[in-house]
Amino acid sequence: xxxxxxxxxxxxxxxxxxxxxxxxxxxxxxxxxxxxxxxxxxxxxxxxxxxxxxxxxxxxxxxxxxxxxxxxxxxxxxxxxxxxxxxxxxxxxxxxxxxxxxxxxxxxxxxxxxxxxxxxxxxxxxxxxxxxxxxxxxxxxxxxxxxxxxxxxxxxxxxxxxxxxxxxxxxxxxxxxxxxxxxxxxxxxxxxxxxxxxxxxxxxxxxxxxxxxxxxxxxxxxxxxxxxxxxxxxxxxxxxxxxxxxxxxxxxxxxxxxxxxxxxxxxxxxxxxxxxxxxxxxxxxxxxxxxxxxxxxxxxxxxxxxxxxxxxxxxxxxxxxxxxxxxxxxxxxxxxxxxxxxxxxxxxxxxxxxxxxxxxxxxxxxxxxxxxxxxxxxxxxxxxxxxxxxxxxxxxxxxxxxxxxxxxxxxxxxxxxxxxxxxxxxxxxxx
Amino acid sequence: xxxxxxxxxxxxxxxxxxxxxxxxxxxxxxxxxxxxxxxxxxxxxxxxxxxxxxxxxxxxxxxxxxxxxxxxxxxxxxxxxxxxxxxxxxxxxxxxxxxxxxxxxxxxxxxxxxxxxxxxxxxxxxxxxxxxxxxxxxxxxxxxxxxxxxxxxxxxxxxxxxxxxxxxxxxxxxxxxxxxxxxxxxxxxxxxxxxxxxxxxxxxxxxxxxxxxxxxxxxxxxxxxxxxxxxxxxxxxxxxxxxxxxxxxxxxxxxxxxxxxxxxxxxxxxxxxxxxxxxxxxxxxxxxxxx
Numbered sequence: 001x002x003x004x005x006x007x008x009x010x011x012x013x014x015x016x017x018x019x020x021x022x023x024x025x026x027x028x029x030x031x032x033x034x035x036x037x038x039x040x041x042x043x044x045x046x047x048x049x050x051x052x053x054x055x056x057x058x059x060x061x062x063x064x065x066x067x068x069x070x071x072x073x074x075x076x077x078x079x080x081x082x083x084x085x086x087x088x089x090x091x092x093x094x095x096x097x098x099x100x101x102x103x104x105x106x107x108x109x110x111x112x113x114x115x116x117x118x119x120x121x122x123x124x125x126x127x128x129x130x131x132x133x134x135x136x137x138x139x140x141x142x143x144x145x146x147x148x149x150x151x152x153x154x155x156x157x158x159x160x161x162x163x164x165x166x167x168x169x170x171x172x173x174x175x176x177x178x179x180x181x182x183x184x185x186x187x188x189x190x191x192x193x194x195x196x197x198x199x200x201x202x203x204x205x206x207x208x209x210x211x212x213x214x215x216x217x218x219x220x221x222x223x224x225x226x227x228x229x230x231x232x233x234x235x236x237x238x239x240x241x242x243x244x245x246x247x248x249x250x251x252x253x254x255x256x257x258x259x260x261x262x263x264x265x266x267x268x269x270x271x272x273x274x275x276x277x278x279x280x281x282x283x284x285x286x287x288x289x290x291x292x293x294x295x296x297x298x299x300x301x302x303x304x305x306x307x308x309x310x311x312x313x314x315x316x317x318x319x320x321x322x323x324x325x326x327x328x329x330x331x332x333x334x335x336x337x338x339x340x341x342x343x344x345x346x347x348x349x350x351x352x353x354x355x356x357x358x359x360x361x362x363x364x365x366x367x368x369x370x371x372x373x374x375x376x377x378x379x380x381x382x383x384x385x386x387x388x389x390x391x392x393x394x395x396x397x398x399x400x401x402x403x404x405x406x407x408x409x410x411x412x413x414x415x416x417x418x419x420x421x422x423x424x425x426x427x428x429x430x431x
Numbered sequence: 432x433x434x435x436x437x438x439x440x441x442x443x444x445x446x447x448x449x450x451x452x453x454x455x456x457x458x459x460x461x462x463x464x465x466x467x468x469x470x471x472x473x474x475x476x477x478x479x480x481x482x483x484x485x486x487x488x489x490x491x492x493x494x495x496x497x498x499x500x501x502x503x504x505x506x507x508x509x510x511x512x513x514x515x516x517x518x519x520x521x522x523x524x525x526x527x528x529x530x531x532x533x534x535x536x537x538x539x540x541x542x543x544x545x546x547x548x549x550x551x552x553x554x555x556x557x558x559x560x561x562x563x564x565x566x567x568x569x570x571x572x573x574x575x576x577x578x579x580x581x582x583x584x585x586x587x588x589x590x591x592x593x594x595x596x597x598x599x600x601x602x603x604x605x606x607x608x609x610x611x612x613x614x615x616x617x618x619x620x621x622x623x624x625x626x627x628x629x630x631x632x633x634x635x636x637x638x639x640x641x642x643x644x645x646x647x648x649x650x651x652x653x654x655x656x657x658x659x660x661x662x663x664x665x666x667x668x669x670x671x672x673x674x675x676x677x678x679x680x681x682x683x684x685x686x687x688x689x690x691x692x693x694x695x696x697x698x699x700x701x702x703x704x705x706x707x708x709x710x711x712x713x714x715x716x717x718x719x720x721x722x
Binding site: 065066068069070071072073076094095097183184186243245246247388392395396398399400401402403404405420421423424425426 | 468470471472475557558559578580581582583663667668669670671672673682683685686687688689690
C-alpha cells in the first residue's frame with residue numbers, strides 16, 4: 001500500500017514537473033500597442049525570438065483612436081498585457097502611473113546603450129521604466145512632392161504662413177489636393193499644431209514655464225489662438241481635400257505616392273515607403289520628395305521630440321522575465337540593424353549598439369540646416385497635463401474643423417482638462 | 432392563485448444573494464464613490480459632496496449634449512425597432528414561403544457581436560472606398576453617396592440606422608413568439624364577423640401583443656440609454672463630439688483615471704434608467720389582468 005502511495009506521489013510530482021516544463025516552453029507574452037507602433041519587421045523579429053527561446057509574442061494592435069482608453073481601462077482594472085506601449089513623457093507618471101504599473105528597467109543590460117534623452121522621458125524619479133522603440137532621432141515634418149510643386153509653379157518652399165497658403169492655392173489650381181490630413185485616426189491633427197509650436201517659446205520666452213506653474217493659460221495666449229485658427233483655415237479652405245475626416249494615417253504613404261496629394265506631415269523615413277508603394281504609378285524617386293516645417297505662426301524652428309512610443313513591462317505580469325528577454329532581444333545589434341534595414345520609416349533608434357543608421361542625404365541636409373538655436377522641443381514634451389489629453393484635443397480640433405468649436409473653445413477645453421488632471425494629481429500649482 | 436403551487440421564498444435566496452453581492456452592492460458602492468474625488472492620480476480619497484454632480488449639470492462640459500444624444504438615440508431606435516419589428520413579425524408569422532429562412536436572415540445580425548458589426552460598417556460606410564458609396568456610384572446614384580460616418584449632419588443618423596438594422600431581428604423574433612401564442616379562436620371569431628386583415632391586426636393581434644410589446648419596448652429603452660459599443664466602434668463619439676453619448680463619456684472618464692466623475696455619470700444613468708423602467712412597466716401593463 002505504501003509503495004502504491006509513494007508511486008502515486010512520484011507520478012503526480014512527475015506530472016506536475018512535466019506540466020511546468022511544458023508551460024515554460026509554451027510561454028506566450030502579450031504586447032499591446034497602438035496602430036503603427038509595431039512595425040512588420042518587429043513582428044518578424046518576434047518570430048525569430050520565438051524560434052530561439054520558445055516564447056511566443058502575441059501582438060495586440062489596437063486602432064489609434066481607441067488605444068489610450070483601452071489601455072488605461074486594462075491597467076486600471078489590473079488586467080494589463082505583459083508589455084504595453086505608450087508615449088513617453090510626463091504622462092507616464094501622471095496618466096499611466098508607471099511607478100505602480102511598470103517594472104524597473106534601470107539595470108537591464110541595454111540600459112547603458114539607451115539614449116539619455118529618451119531615458120529621461122521614460123523615467124520617473126530617476127528610475128527608468130521603459131524603452132523607446134521608435135525613431136525619435138527625427139520627428140514629423142511636412143514631406144512634399146517636388147514635381148507637383150514645380151508643376152504648380154511653386155519655386156521655393158514656403159517659410160511663412162502666407163506663402164504656405166499661396167502654395168496651397170497654386171496646388172489646388174493645378175488640380176492637386178495640397179495636404180493629406182488623416183483626421184480619422186484621432187491623433188494626427190494635433191501634431192500639426194504641437195509639432196510646430198516651438199515658435200511659441202521663442203516669441204514669448206518663459207510661456208512654457210508659466211503654463212507649468214499655472215501662471216497663465218492656453219486660452220489667454222493670442223499666439224496659441226492664432227495657430228489654431230490658421231490650422232482651421234487650412235481645413236476650411238479645402239487644402240485637406242473632401243475626405244480628410246475619414247482619411248487614415250495608414251493610407252498616407254499610398255496617397256502621397258499616387259500624386260493625388262502634394263504634402264503630408266510624416267517622418268523622413270516615409271519617403272522611402274512612398275517611393276516603394278504600389279500606388280507609385282508615376283515613377284517617383286526619393287529625389288522627388290523634400291521636407292520643410294509647417295509655418296504656422298511662421299515657425300522656422302525645428303521640432304525635437306525625444307518622446308515616442310515606448311515599451312513598458314506591466315508590473316502585474318506573470319511573465320516579467322520573458323518580457324525582459326524580449327526587450328533585450330529587440331535591442332541587440334542584429335535586431336536593431338534588422339529593423340533599420342527592413343523598415344523604411346525607421347532610420348535609427350535611440351539606442352547605440354553599433355548599428356548603421358539609414359539617414360538619407362535629404363534627411364541629413366534638412367537636419368543640418370538647423371542649429372541648436374533654431375530647434376525646440378515639441379509642446380507635448382514640455383507642457384504638463386497636455387499629452388494626457390491628446391485624443392480629447394484631437395477630437396476638439398476635429399470639432400473645430402466641422403464648426404462645432406472655436407479655436408478659443410479648444411484652448412479653454414485644454415485648460416479645463418489640465419486643471420482637472422492637476423487637481424486629481426494634487427498639483428500644488430493648481431490648489 | 433393557488434397558493435399550494437407557489438414556491439417558498441427561499442428558493443430564490445441563492446439567486447438573490449448572488450445578485451446582491453455581485454450587482455446591488457457594487458452598484459451602491461459606485462454611487463458612494465460619486466461623492467468623492469476618487470482618481471488614478473492619488474491614493475487618498477476625500478468626500479466632496481455634490482461637487483461631481485454639479486460639474487455634470489453645470490453645462491460647462493458637454494454632458495447636456497451627451498444626455499440629449501442619448502435620449503434621441505433611445506427614442507429613434509426604440510420606435511424604429513418596434514415598428515419595423517412588428518411589421519416583420521406580422522409578415523413572417525404566416526402565409527409566406529420559406530418563412531423560417533426569412534426569419535433566420537432577419538435574426539442573423541443580432542447574433543453578431545456589436546463590435547464586429549460596428550467595425551464592418553466602418554468599412555462599408557467609408558465615403559471614399561466603402562462598399563455602399565462604391566455601389567451607389569456604380570449604379571449611377573452618385574448623388575446619394577454620402578460621408579456617412581463623418582458628415583456631422585448625418586453621422587448620428589448613420590449610427591442609429593446601423594443599430595436599428597442590427598436590433599430589429601431580435602425584436603421581430605420576440606414578437607413572432609408573442610403572435611404565435613395568440614389563440615387561433617380569436618382570429619376565427621373575427622373572421623366569422625367579417626373582419627379584414629387590418630381589423631384582425633388592430634383588434635386581435637395588437638391588444639393580445641401588449642405584454643410582449645411592453646417587454647420589447649422596455650428592453651429597447653434600457654438598451655438605448657446605456658448604448659456604448661455601437662457608437663464606440665462606429666465613430667468613437669466623432670466627428671468632433673457629434674455622436675458622443677453618456678457611456679462613451681463614462682468610458683473616457685474612467686480610462687483617463689477620473690473614476691469619481693465616471694461613477695457620477697453612471698450613477699445618474701442608473702437612477703434614471705431605474706425610474707424610467709419602473710414607470711414604463713407600470714404604464715404599459717396597467718390593464719393587465721391579475722388572476
